[in-house]
Amino acid sequence: MFLDLIYPPVCGICGKINKKSLCKKCEIQLKPYEMNSICKPKNKYFDYQIKILKYKGIVRERIIDFKFNEKSYLYKTFAKIILNDKKVYGFLKKYDIIIYVPMYIKKKMLRGYNQCELIAKELASKLQIEKQFNNLKKIKDTKKQSSLIKEERKANIKDAFKINNSTSIINKKIILFDDIYTTGSTVNECSRILKEAGAREVLVLTLAID
Numbered sequence: 581m582f583l584d585l586i587y588p589p590v591c592g593i594c595g596k597i598n599k600k601s602l603c604k605k606c607e608i609q610l611k612p613y614e615m616n617s618i619c620k621p622k623n624k625y626f627d628y629q630i631k632i633l634k635y636k637g638i639v640r641e642r643i644i645d646f647k648f649n650e651k652s653y654l655y656k657t658f659a660k661i662i663l664n665d666k667k668v669y670g671f672l673k674k675y676d677i678i679i680y681v682p683m684y685i686k687k688k689m690l691r692g693y694n695q696c697e698l699i700a701k702e703l704a705s706k707l708q709i710e711k712q713f714n715n716l717k718k719i720k721d722t723k724k725q726s727s728l729i730k731e732e733r734k735a736n737i738k739d740a741f742k743i744n745n746s747t748s749i750i751n752k753k754i755i756l757f758d759d760i761y762t763t764g765s766t767v768n769e770c771s772r773i774l775k776e777a778g779a780r781e782v783l784v785l786t787l788a789i790d
């Protein structure tokens with residue numbers, strides 16, 4: 581992949597050369613932030629949720645680097661952290677398709693890359709499951725969810741997404757990936773649309789929980 585040519589293999593957490601993208605020392609350092617929980621949420625459109633890390637300390641710092649400080653190579657480290665847990669790996673392996681929560685086109689153009697796409701692509705390749713990255717589209721430029729109160733959030737996100745091709749998701753088990761989970765209204769709205777289009781099951785996988 582072209583990114584490997586630009587970036588040397590480093591541990592994304594400490595920055596030292598490491599072929600596996602995560603060194604043993606940092607793996608231990610991340611232990612207090614690990615959740616690796618699989619749960620069945622109530623009153624949501626999605627069927628399962630997997631939470632990997634707490635959005636705190638070093639985890640928060642590295643995610644900010646990844647999203648805003650051009651450290652796109654961190655996708656490898658994050659994908660490795662997600663798949664490191666055997667229980668999580670086994671659960672994800674049972675799914676048919678992976679997609680991610682898309683950005684509005686203008687925002688993607690500003691940043692140059694979509695951090696969720698990079699992680700989801702790596703997960704698809706490691707898990708050997710199909711990716712459908714152009715199927716779910718964001719068609720409305722919404723306000724930042726965290727800037728709104730609960731009632732406004734639902735209205736803000738309503739009808740912000742659409743599915744291009746529902747035939748390819750009918751009766752499929754889908755992993756919906758997002759980087760940070762705050763209120764969950766965005767992933768819930770995406771799940772609603774996926775379910776309406778015929779998806780059998782939706783699992784929300786989030787890297788970090790705020």
Ligand SMILES: [Zn+2]
Pocket residue numbers: 591592593594595596602603604605606607
């Ligand atoms: Zn390290």
